[in-house]
Amino acid sequence: MLAGLLLLLVSVGVAITLGPADILLVNVRDIVTNHLGLTDIAVKMSKNAIVWEERLPRAFVAAACGAGLGLCGVIMQSLLRNPLADPFILGVSSGASTGAVVIGVLGLGGAAIGLSGGAFIGALIAFGLVLLLARLSGGGTDRVVLAGVASTQLFSAVTSLIIFAFADSDETRGVMFWLLGSLEGMRWDDVVLCAIVVVIGSFVCLRYAHALDAFAFGDDVAASLGIHVTRTRAVLLVATALITATLVSVAGAVGFVGLVLPHAARLLVGPRHARLVPATAIIGAIFMVWVDAGSRVAFSPTPLPVGVGTALVGVPVFIALLARRRRRT
Amino acid sequence: MTLRAEQVTWSRNGVLVVDGASLHPEPGQTVGLLGPNGSGKSSLLRVLHGLVRPTSGFVTLDGVDLASVGRRHVARSVASVTQHADTEVDITVRDIVRLGRIPHRTALGGGASTDEDAVDRALAHVGLLDQAARLWHTLSGGERQRAQIARALAQEPRELLLDEPTNHLDIRHQLELLELVCALPVTTVIAIHDLNLAAMYCDIVVVLQEGRVVAAGAPSDVLTAELISEVYGVAATIARDAQRGHPVITFSRRD
Secondary structure, three states, X not given: OHHHHHHHHHHHHHHHHOOOOOOOHHHHHHHXXXXXXXXXXXXXXXXXXXXXXXXXXXXXXXXXXXXXXHHHHHHHHHHOOOOOOOOOOXXXXXXXXXHHHHHHOOOOXXXXXXXXXXXXXXXXXXXXXXXXXXXXXXXXXXXXXXXXXXXXXXXXXXXXXXXXXXXXXXXXXXXXHHHOOOOOOOOHHHHHHHHXXXXXXXHHHHHOHHHHHHHHHOHHHHHHOOOXXXXXXXXXXXXXXXXXXXXXHHHOOOOXXXXXXXXXXXXXXXXXXXXXXXXXHHHHHHHHHHHHHHHHHHOXXXXXXXHHXXXXXXXXXXXXXXXXXXXHO | OOEEEEEXXXXXXXXXXXXXXXXXXXXXXXXXXXOOOOOOHHHHHHHXXXXXXOOEEEEEEOOEEHHHOOHHHHXXXXXXXXXXXXXXXXXXXXXXXXXXXXXXXXXXXXXXXXXXXXXXXXXHHOOOHHHOOOEHHHOOHHHHHHHHHXXXXXXXXXXXXXXXXXXXXXXXXXXXXXHHXXXXXXXXXXXXXXXXXXXXXXXXXXEEEOOEEEEEEOHHHHOOHHHHHHHHXXXXXXXXXXXXXXXXXXXXOOO
């Protein structure tokens, strides 16, 4: 746990040095301690700006996204009893995209709501829709994924329709970038927002760690173990919806993190949530920091949207999971 | 005192599934719930455990209405094993049995050594101590059933509710399991299909038909040829076990 946090800090530090500008790890340390008021070391203004205004907030948002989306995956996989559940597969991210496009292109609600606000509302609506569809179709664990596929298709279609019919080329570019998941231009207020949501989310998850364990054999067994099934489910699903909506509204539709990382963490620490929750959060954070750094550098100076990077890693793992499930049955 | 059902009725989607059933087990007794498929055995067990609320009547735990007792409190006294429990999680037998300790835990950790002792005892009871590291999806049907029973035992309940626990077991494991259950110092209610096993191991049998209790009492009083013919619609002859005197039921071919 402590080693994980340390590794995360080192990852952030090293990831920041990657890129076109010539920045050393020492520079990062100096700049950070300068800003914390601990030291007063002379550093070039340009380096200071790149580290403090661009790469550091960006790395922190990446870490928060990795941790938060990983946690959402853990919760959904436990509650929906489906190892393939994650906010992206279930269409929540598509809903966020539609929300953002409705606001950004159609201008509904105006500037007061903004792209992020639209994404937030869209994510919540999509989440509600998927749970409703799953319940209507009988609530089985495979039904949830089917409901997610249906709602993903629906929201992508609506998004495409709006872009095709109403957007000019500038708007299209901006929205497309956001649709693919992007950590460009993160500011410190984004960091604060994401950090608050992820920290609160982590504590909620830890508080319900035993309950998440208890759902392994379904609602009846969980209830027989003393869990208030309806209340626990409501609290955790609302938490998931809020975390996902916040992160997607800031960073765009970053897919497959929530799906893949809980499985990676399970391989390391086993299925018990008291250990799985912190492990997933830390591994998720480290993973995203590196994927983001990679996408930033890979086609430099053109940044690759981070969602492209996570999908390139996530899809093969997703397929491996499907194959593994097939072998078992 | 113990878990009791008083004139319990439960309907699902407007259809009456349990119809005015009462159950008054004495502490330590093994009670067999008998009856054809769809007679309401599983539903009565769910009502007894408070997983669903009775439409009318009530269930009491130590004289208190179950609806007003906290779920956690219930879980410390009452454990159950349902049919068809399954999971997608790669979970070991030991971790499954550890689930049984959840109602005894505080929010974070706590009581680790007593927990592990209880887990070991439960595993030993069902003979899975040396299989504790195996994963759920590698277990046979019988081993899965025993793992779930060990999970229920780890709850250290006073009342155990078992829904057809002998289903996937071979005859040796069926007998072992029921002997284990009878030897436990707990009150047990078992929904069971096999009339002979019920006659061998249950102190009391309760026969359900279309949600109603049609007979209750000691197996030798209840399990008569007339009752079996009336409830199941099959012809049977009843003999007595030479040593223990419990009824031994033989069924006749129809042709």
